[in-house]
Amino acid sequence: MTRFSLAIDIGGTFTDAVLLASDGRSFVDKTLTTHGNLLEGFFRGVDLVLDRAGVGPSDVDDVVVHATTVVTNALIERKGPGVALILTQGFRDILYIRDEHRYDMYDPQIEFAEPLIPSERTFTLDERIYADGTVEKGVDREAVREIIAQCRKAGVVSVAVCLLNAYRNSANEDEVRAIFAEEAPEIFVSLSSEIAPQMREYLRTSTVAINAYTVPITRPYLTALTEELDTRGFAQQPLIMLSNGGVIGAERAGRFPVRMIESGPAAGALVACYFSRLFGIPDLISFDMGGTTAKACMIQDHEPLVTGIFEVDRRYRFKPGSGMPITVPSIDMIEIGAGGGSIASIDSLGLLKTGPESAGSIPGPVCYGRGGEEPCVTDADVVLGIIDPDRFLGGDMTLDADGARAALGALGKKLGLTAEKAAWGVFEVVCEQMAAATRTHATDRGIDYRGMPMLAFGGAGPVHACMVAELVYAQKIIYPPLASVLSAFGTLVTPAQIDLVRSLVCLLEALDWEAVDATLQSMIDESSAALKEAGIRDEDLQFSFAVDMRYLGQQSEIRIDLPGDPRDARDAAAIRALFEAEYEAQYGLKLDDMAIEVVNWRVTGSGRKPERSTAPISDGDGKAASRTRTVHIHGEPQDVPVYQRKELTMADRITGPAIVEERETTIFILEGWTLGLHETGSLVAEKANGGR
Template identity: 45%
Template sequence: MTDTPPPETLRIGTDIGGTFTDFVVLDADTGQITLEKRLTTPDDPSRAVVDGIDVLRAARPGLLERTEILAHGTTLVINALIERTGGTTALLTTEGFEDVLEIRREVRYDAYDLELAFPRPLVPRRLRRGVRERLHASGRELVPVDTGQVGAIVDEFAAENVESVAICLLHSYADGDHEREVARIVRERRPDLWVSLSSEVLPEVREYERTSTTVANAYVQPLLAGYLRRLRSALDERGFAGNFYVMQSTGGVIPLEVARTFPVRVVESGPAGGVMAAARIGARAGISDLLAFDMGGTTAKVAAVVNGQAALTHDYEVARTAHFRPGSGIPVCTPVLDLLEIGTGGGSIAHIDSLGLIKVGPRSAGSVPGPAAYGRGGDQPTVTDADLVLGHLDPDHFLGGEMPLRADLAAAAVAALGEPLGLDAVATAHAIREAAQESMVAAARVHLAELGVEPSRLPVVAYGGAGPVHVVGLARKLGAPRVLIPPAAGVMSALGLILAPATFETSQTYKVKTDRLDLDLMDDLFRQMEKSAAQFLPGGDAGRVTCTRWADMRYVGQGFEVSVGLPGGDDWRSLSADEVTAQFKSAYESRYSRSYDDVAVETMNLRLRATLDGDGTVRLPTPATTGRTVSEALKGHRDVHLPGGTVRCPVYDRALLEPGMTVAGPALVQERETTTVLDRDATAAIGDLGIISIDLKGA
């Protein structure tokens, strides 16, 4: 009698991008992975997810029945905010504050632009209503809620087809009772409406940011809730009975029900997964400081990981009317990984600007119609078309041969762009590639400078379908010492979804000068936050939660804060106010190269991150060693156009490259989801973890 093999413990990560929807199936016990890619379906993103799951199920019967966790990353929220496809939303605010969304902060992001433009508020003026009530800044009630007025306002919403209501009352960060009272009336009169409370979404000072964030949450709530409901139902019909998680912008996942309540937390869902995977793989390789570079079909993303952690920011904006101009967008002040997103991806369209120069993006061909090479009706030249003309992509091996590319259509589109400039197709393709890399490098330099990070000391971890294709050129321009291409690089954001732990972040305003800090009160506030955060984590109420504490601090009179890490548990008892002040000054000096001894310091907000213990500990795949030689991994040769001329390049199959092997450039390393392009001076070594390591220091 033979022993029955133990059941598989599977996890599925699926990430929706602008061009492709990626899938990773990981056996949490063995580390073995299965990959899949499907074209994104913009009309209904869930269709691509279900189609991909069906393909995986056909190859692996019983897949969903044996899946314990499915983690999902989606661009639905940010797209809805940019494209204005959310639900009809109303705002209930304190009487006299109905125009906060248009008054903003009364600051011009460009003092000299006479045609300054701001995004339209998500809630039109007719649906912004004032409620008679008032709280003191301490939370003390000054005027009770006029419940009759609230009921009458809610009744009027029926004629406006309102789907969702944002409730943001003055000083509700100090006490949320008035907001809860208003919400009770709304739900009693209209139980079909979605309701978002600022005291739950963002209990912090600053009326405009708090109102904007709560409105954004309410605006996308009907859309995301309906999408997740349809997707979960489709998966249930196919036998899935596991936990459904959604990736947050912070790099941690939350249960589906929590995502429906706080959809604004998943505004940068997909990119966060890639950064978390890069940090995890860097840690396995013994690298704590790195630059994560993700180039997909629609955008490129850059994030710095320092001491194993990606920086978080709470000053995030969407739908900016001016690129890279803070203050020109809609504030969404929830924790977000501090990453730079650039409209330069494989599908980004190249054009000639008013100066006669070739520029790339931010418009993208997306998945419909896609680059000209896709043969789906697109006729404008994209970065992917240029890569194909240069020979960097194999037209017969795209997605492992499942989606052949049309080299003739790509060449025609690229040549048409270059014709007015007197350039042939190859010269134009070089110009497109150079323009794309320069735009990414210029933006990355500014972003890293703002973080106080020197790019020349950070190895670059590249992933996404187009990341390995362009990373060597980009890294050289940045002066980076090394490039790392991890296994499954083409779908690494999806892999990051299932490596991420379940987390929940919360905050609370506590504004006081540090010479008057009440550490016992701070500890009580943190403990209340811990209890609140744990209820949003599966099993969190059973005590399986680790909490990390921060305080947003600043010099008195400044308009921005620096987050300072604080201890918890027994270490809190030995903490003093002077130590808190000293930690702030150290953090401030590390970022701005100076500090001040003659200016008072104050706390603004307390922040807490709760992490579910035991999550994010699954094994990663480790490549086998069979003793084959590099020549056995050689697939053939292909003409590749590199700066300086055309070269007959060897093409290697990454699946056959083993630890200890080296590949000298110029060369191409092909895998199903992407291709690594090595230029003339690059040499790649395959490490023990299967990571392609390209040393650039000597070049």
């Protein structure tokens, strides 16, 4: 019997829907994201793919997986309800003082992201826990009740609690939550000891503040989603994509929304790993360009890079430290405001620029005909002739080419350019921005990106990937099936997974293995409970271990993945050897006589990886080249052949410049590239003569 799995990925411009049958058939569609009510677009996408498959909600008997921008939107828009913060006395201004790091030491006017919780809703308690976990002073219950009274007066619906050294002993934070539960059960309480139980006060405070800020938005959203799915007759509870590349149950995700911030982009990175293994290419560049943003992730040895700290709301795109830090495990990628809806304009120096401002889905690019007045990247693609305005989304959405040309003409007039030359300028600028982001991301991590193949996906990714590939010296580009909705497909090949971390600072040579055992077991128990909530059976539970270490006296650690459960061998010498090898790989040296300090222990719990795939795409009928279209390349018109992807055969070899169209996206290859159909159904472009 055929089983069906459903995935919905809500992006800044489009909501993507994928229905995957157990026999490999896939049904996909895209609809504009409805920002006023995200669930409206969600269920519109659901209805579209169910209609395409000719099935109903009761037929979706495998999984329903969801990736969403709801948390990111809340942080960007800053329209959240009243949130308060409770800190240890003497630490009231920690969100303003930050960690005293200046991301640009030579700029006296640097800007930082404004704290989510203002000082007037920040309260302190006269309590203290020592660094070893000893409770020096407990919580004054009357002081907490006074804070509750002030919270009610201020209309607070969510509270973040971050008390000093709570990562070592959560007793005082637990007491605060208990008092709130007694006196004000309607106020949700987020504890730093639950959200981010690791050392470094500012990071913990920032993380728990972001969680508390987004809970009042995310929990009702996920509750409404679950209830509506049930009402419509879906048998399965939804699973939610997390930033770490795993999925988890909706109820737990609603309590920890800080783990969902990069859910959509993480799905894209995970599906890049899927194709990395499928093609036998261990290292590649994942390039995902949608309507609002572009994301680049470096895949190494078939796995994405992972980070324990990332930032949101950066003041400067490429400058770490200019945003709000979050200390939760996440896929390590770079994301910039360069999508199809990115607005093109002229900066203060009179130079052409794109983004980071985006027209989104409302009003969208001018060519959408929804009231947009400022030219966007998609408008430029239409004016250049790369995108056919009559065949966008298979003709379901006709684009206003005249409106796009008028908008680009007005922009070009300011620069002394025609509409077509201005459009090519927009195309080049946005591609250079994405290439620069990719180069920066790879170089900062010591990765030589030159010559690495690229996987291009997202609605706008295949349009711009060839130019970006040239700028990062890629020799091969893979355009997978379902490229436009690949992040949604990625959620279906992702296992249920949860990453946990606990600080337990100790010299490696003096490890207290009993304490390590207790710490790891507590994380195993917590992750087991979370995975069982997501429907994972005991026999399918899997655990992996890692440790964050540094040389004594250093301020930052490196993550060391362990080959098995460290409690089995209790071999500190073997762990030291792993650390020294990784340290030498990253920094070019090791310090033989220096003591090593363990800072954090990590446990990743997961279920078995789903065995889902799309059916191989068969050859076309050999009538691929059907027409030509005028495309303005470097501002000059050229007659370019246009192919339909579904008509290509394994024998076809296409030489650029050329266009390959499919319903949800368009592939544009430049001169000097050839493209052919791979047995997996992917299209593969290769640079002639070894590239530049």
